[in-house]
Amino acid sequence: MGLRQFFDKLKGAAPTPIPAPTPPPTGIREVLFGDLPAAQWPAPDSDLRAVEPWVWFAAAQQAQAQHDAVAAEQALRRVLATAGLESRHYLQAWQALRELGVTPPAEAAKQVLGVVVEVGLEQGLDLLAAYADGSARYYNYSGAGVVWENPDDSLAPLIRALLGAGQQVATQIGPWEEVRPAAPGKGQVRLNLLTPSGLHFGQAPFDTLWQDALGGPVLVAAQQLMQALIAKPEQVAERRQ
Structure with a gap:
């Protein structure tokens, strides 16, 4: 099952949420990238x-x-x-x-400290984020989500795999020099790679990115991490709405 199909499957089977604090005024998406002014x-x-x-x-x-x-x-x-x-x-x-x-030193400039995958759906935007500190989170377009704050190492291999796949992309492209663009539209997928030198990203229709030699492995790793996140019991993965 591809990542897009997995997102579609979740529409009728979102994880059971628990109440969560009101998101920051700038919105959940805006605080995922580590690039606020x-x-x-x-x-x-x-x-x-x-x-x-x-x-x-x-x-x-x-x-x-x-x-x-x-x-x-x-x-x-x-x-x-x-x-x-x-x-x-x-x-x-x-x-x-x-x-x-x-500017960061050359040896640190392109180090991927986080990956944010954005999927533009008919109903809105789905987000998956993973970071080098071992944390991860998935937000469904509906507002439901799973927040993993690294209570144990069970997701560490999957998070490292996603960061590693993102690192392969970041080494091949340059940083985005302008203000981070708005969320991708319907049918578009954006791979955001967060580094000390700034945002690196690639965007394309899902099928195009899935078949891409660099983008495809990122989507595969993202799918595997998302499945593991949603399968986590509530006592170790905070579920939000």
Whole structure:
């Protein structure tokens, strides 16, 4: 069964949801990529601003407001130097550093820290995301979803497989130099590869991408991870709606 058919099968069999917090104001999709503008991570009124690593992002914001690029860079590099953070924090740090004109070293520039697969369906958008920190999540177009925060290593091989397939694509293409585009339309699939040098992506109709030598393995890996996510019991995979 192809990924598109598997998504279609889910329309009548979405996982049983449990109540979830209201999504961030920018929407679930917007916070998956680790590329929000520096002024929005964290938001000016966020209670997280006094908590690590958010406090360093807040310090960078303050330094930028004072036109102190050196202090801003130092604060952001504290994020990069801290082990064990979410991959999106490292991506956000690099996003802010690039805004300051700082580029990642060659050995890190194309390292894939996350993969987001977007599938444009008749009813809306389906999303699958996986990160180098071992977390993953699937959001159905209806708003139901499964959030995996790496409580154990059972999905680690599948997440590594998806990141590895994405890495093969990222090494062959350049980063997107403009603002991240809106979600793909009906019948389109977009493979988003998240790196310190920015977003790399490929987009095509599903059948075209499925047959592509580089894109096909990403879709196969995404399908396998999605199946495993949805099969997870509720005690280890938080189900949201």
